[in-house]
Amino acid sequence: MANDTGREAVKTVPETAGEDQQVQERIRKQIASELNLPQAKVKTTVTLLDEGNTIPFIARYRKEMTGELDENELRSIEERLQYLRSLEDRKKEVLRLIDEQGKLTADLKASIEKAGKLQEVEDLYRPYRQKRKTRASVAKERGLEPLAGWILSQPRRGSVLEEAAKYVNAAKEVPTAEDAVQGAMDILAESIADDPKVRAWVRRHTQDHGIVVTAAKNKEQESVYEMYYEYSEPVKRLPPHRTLAINRGEREDVLKVNLDVPADKIHEFIARQYIRGDSAAKETLQAVIADAYKRLIAPAVEREVRGLLTEQAEEHAIRIFAENLRNLLLQPPVKGKVALGVDPAYRTGCKLAVVDETGKLLEIAVTYPTPPNNKVAEAKAKFRQLIDKYRVELIVIGNGTASRETEQFVADLLKELGRPELQYIIVSEAGASVYSASKLAQGEFPDLDVAERSAISIARRMQDPLAELVKIDPKSIGVGQYQHDVTQKRLEESLGAVVESAVNHVGVDLNTASPSLLGYVAGVNGTIAKNIVAYREENGKFTDRKQLLKVPRLGAKAYEQCVGFLRISGGKNPLDGTPIHPESYGVVDSLFQELRLEREQLGTAQLKARLQEQQPEELAPQLGVGVPTLRDILDSLQRPGRDPREELPPPIFRTDVLKLEDLAPGMELHGTVRNVIDFGAFVDIGIKNDGLVHISQLSDRYVKHPMDVVSVGDTVTVWVLGVDEKKGRVSLTMKKP
Structure with a gap:
């Protein structure tokens, strides 16, 4: 998953040496x-x-x-x-x-x-620009440029046709005066179309006054694009998600799309640039202007304006996806629990994977509690055996095919077991199948099949979402909007930056991190990540951050960039377990000397209380360090080993099933935000499909965008607005009735 470019002391922008x-x-x-x-x-x-x-x-x-x-x-x-x-x-x-x-x-x-x-x-x-053969270039080859110049000079006297007669030349394929005039007009039309001032004005005018018009290619055909079968909206008001939907409908050959712009004002503007009062050539120039706009300018500007709309829509969609992804990656880990991951299915059975508190695989199994097999008693016996044998505390069910039937089975089992500490949770399994079939998964579990690997991924993504989700192509994680309709290179760059940001925000355990996770650490690329793991396997656990310098290909610059984000628990130096960079260890020594403290006191209430008393603004000059750096050092020393994700509310665990038929308008529920898009948020309330809180139902105040109110992973209180049992849809509100 890690990108080998741009992370190992590589220039992120072009060098300036020799440039002006x-x-x-x-x-x-x-x-x-x-x-x-x-x-x-x-x-x-x-x-x-x-x-x-x-x-x-x-x-x-x-x-x-x-x-x-x-x-x-x-x-x-x-x-x-x-x-x-x-x-x-x-x-x-x-x-x-x-x-x-x-x-x-x-x-x-x-x-x-x-x-x-x-x-x-x-x-x-x-x-x-060197052009391919055009009508204008052909006319120039036929010697008609002087005639075009005469027309553009707008003489008071004379006749265009009489002047054109001078250029009649059968050998040059100009058989009549009319042909000569047409050739001269083609030259002038191309010249006007190439005028930067004209193009810039027409582009702005089209953006301000153009209307996007869509129509169905076949009105009888049913499709998800029916709202666009007869649709129009001003360019400047077209929202990003509609731009992408229209583009997709056009690409799938369902919609015809045009840009409607009244031509009169455009003709008038161009005429003001080129026509000077009355002349013998005025009517000819007016015809040239109409032709230049209709044939050359309008199609090009329409492409440019629609291209700009698409570019803006893509940037917006990528930004939404990136924000959702960041919030998903930073979901709080569920630590210290043995988990049973379940990848549900019908015919092929539910694959089970028990993992210990660290995510290590303990056992794999398969059961058939769902149709068509319905081996419920046998499945219960297997679940009981695994739960008792490994003291399972949490069952994690993927939300794919047969998930709700599996959930009902698990809820019934929990009632029979009567163990209040044992709970279950439904998690998004988006991307689990992508990971399971990847070379990475094959390397981790070469002897398992795809579904068994998927069950492990489902269990682990509850224990540590970040560590597990970095193994998956971010596009497959399922929190985007039109992610397949945007420029994939730009999307990958943006999502890669988000994953890198999240990984470095949390920090990485140097002795347990996978190559996938290490590959996103600042200064570390895919090759170095593999070398770190290989060094660890060969030499045992890292006990000192300085050992990183012995890792092949990890030079001084890469070390400087990555070392602060890599943590060692229980190493020789307690500071190696904090976000404090080794370049600041001397500052910490001076601080402890000043306060008469010892490094061994790290994590004690006494040290925390003492550090809380300090004023960074007063202390920084004495220690010869900047206030922001000292502030970070004090915070890190007070909370060594802190995981910033643990400050977020934990996920919602369940012990019983909620069915669509159980819902009634006004019912209060607690749920988890699964996805945020332009028109609202999807919330998991424990039924088969997530409920939708429309943007108008997010708050009593005006909401410009749903992200201003909710984020992926938020735990929210909602009330049922309506239930459509036929379509399996639930509309929710966050406005308290």
């Missing part, structure tokens, strides 16, 4: 202005990135240098830096290409250098 310092300064100023950040903070961040530092490392251990910019701000700087540097590279390329044609003027050069977007640069380059 003024350009780099301009880029930094532009980023500072766009993101509303101080220039000094941006400059320092850019320097740190260029030195090969990772975002998690900068965010955690370089707070004084960046003025405590958070990860989101740092990633925004990195993204804009990459875009603007790529933009500068494109500008240089375009200037070179135009200059080689001998057509680069001072004004054109200034316009290209001033451009702030790639689209502006491409608009300016368009007239000089």
